[in-house]
Amino acid sequence: MASASSRDREDALASFAANNHSQSSSPITVADPLALYSEPSGSAPGSFQNEDLLLGAGGGGDGGGDAEFFGFSRPEFRQAQLAGTVQFYKRHVFLCYKNPKVWPPRIEAAEFDRLPRLLSAAVVVRKNDMRNETRLTICEGHDGTETSNGDVLIFPDMIRYRRLTHFDVDTFVEEVLVKDGEWLPGAPESLNGFYVFVCSHGSRDRRCGVCGPALVSRFREEIELHGLHGKVTVSPCSHVGGHDYAGNVIIFGPDFSGAISGHWYGYVSPEDVPILLEQHIEQGKIVDWLWRGQMGLSEDAQKKLHEQRFQLEGDITVNKGKEPTGTWVDGSRTDVFETPVEVMACCQGNGSSSCCQQPLLSERTDEKVVKSASGRKTNKKLPRTKSGKGVGARKVCSMPTWLESWEREDTYAALAVVFAAVSVGVAYSCYKQL
Template sequence: MASNRDRDEALTFTNPSSSSSPIAVSDPFDSILADHTSRIGSASGSFQNEGLLSDSTNDAEFGFSRPDFRTSQLAGTVEFYERHVFLCYKNPQVWPARIEASEFDRVPRLLSAAVMTRKADMKKETRLTICEGHDGTETSNGDVLIFPDMIRYRRLTHFDVDTFVEEVLVRDGEWLPGTPETLKGSYVFVCSHGSRDRRCGVCGPALISRFKEGIELHGLQSKVSVSPCSHIGGHKYAGNIIVFGSNLNGEVTGHWYGYVSPEDVPVLLEQHIVKGEIVDWLWRGQMGLSEEEQKKSQELRLQLNGKINVVQNIEELTQTFKNETLTVARRSQVEQR
């Protein structure tokens, strides 16, 4: 039986009648999931629950080796929504379990309340999520990223919240005096909300670390951004990530992936971000599609692709990543001598 925390909903303002439920997929796809489970690695760099648990204990209970990892089908587990708003604010270590909580700082708390209050007036089903922010960096505290619009507003304060929600989210206009900046490339958000669920707190940091390694290794720093984010729904599918970017047709999409392990990151970078191809055996769903449409979309892709060589490609990409990482490490050692 699922725990209460598995049934918790993300901070999303959508039709409450919709629900997320895994589906059964044909046997060949099941075999892909089962086979890849045997190659799961362990988490590194994960939260330590105030130092009380070791890495191995964390991984066995909450990480990529936990008993419930890859035990449910994924496609069709994203509730329908049309717009995703991210508020850049501090880091996962200081986020409370719920961003609407009274103990949270004013900007995220007031923005959450304003979005909830005006949800009936919005033309688009909207999700609000917190992502990491650091003053003096590309994503400063108070910055707001909006997808699929691919725009950023700078430095929202608690004085601006009501006006921002009215002008941008309700009227679909621009917030003045703010000037929207166009976002380019791909944006990866990894749920790392450890205070909400330990599984996300353990899996998230390990995935972010691996993404950063891969991005640097392949010279994608100017094309791919990765950031921890607050709860997005579906704790039991941790590691959970969302990838926003333009597809081959130039359309901005938001694809959700679940049960992602560090070994899967090279596949996502190579196949999804570089080639624009969905990694179906990790795919949960997509912004803009209903749960039923997500299931049908995947079924169609699997029929067209014939489910051929998926596991083989995963093994090849993983081995390539390991070889390249070893080469970089050796080169670094030589340069230090």
């Protein structure tokens, strides 16, 4: 039985190498058409791949040429629609293994990196037996840390298994991914807080090699500045699909209802990192203008949810670090910060809250938060600007006030109660006079 399983796994690996097909957001995928690296056959025997080979090819480098053509200022940056670019899946498995500098372009097929090769092949063989559509991605591993080599992180389960070896692959896949049970002798450990993964697979695509490391560094800096050390963990990861959307970021953690969600962001630049930490992680709001999609939703559902959030009432201009334009309100100068695209940050999850169901009135003005020269915040009705590639307003979902949620039927019911009480009082008064 074991030999048959091994043959199936090796057949799956050979088929993958020959056909190069799988889900676009799994590391066992077709290379992006714009990937610019050659693909060496594997790592050095029993060890890490030659770093000089990868770095010499431009993997992970951020030199002048790479930064200009493959970084955040590349010509095609932020030129494509993001919402709906995540294929449907329900479970994400991350194998901690070495680091991006030594990952070959196809680490899941590298001859001498047996653990990721055998695990990815086993997932392919058993994927039809799994109740949950599963994706496998490699993330950075360092022995003696929270993500040691061989550790496996599973979302949305928020669990970790320690020190998986290539000898354990078949049993692990069978017990955990197929039967949804526990792997013994290993025991699952609970994960807490938020986990951020940044595609930094430079040997697969130079855009990820340039953008990824810069984003990881900025995340780590901002995590310290925001006092989120121990609450937010960031890690480089291998190919997740959509090279042209680099920087690609995935955030796993509790949403506004406490359920674990996984949200994908694209075209993320270092300047966007504080916004993701403040809005998505600290406030539980989707940063919609960078949002690619969500684990557990189909592409169509992602697009529909994105459009629904864009039709919420309650537009608030938020400072994105751009230069303010002067405006005069009530005789004093105010600063309204302009942003390059119209965006919205709203409720995480499936949009079932009342906040995410408020329709947009076609003809109205928006309540915009403006800041006066003295630092005082002022609410003032300002004309709405249409979205576009130029100046727009970033939206933040605001909850309706008590008066706005008071329906006409409620008014009639209240009046009926008042009239009934008056009638009873008058009748009782007349009765006493008899």
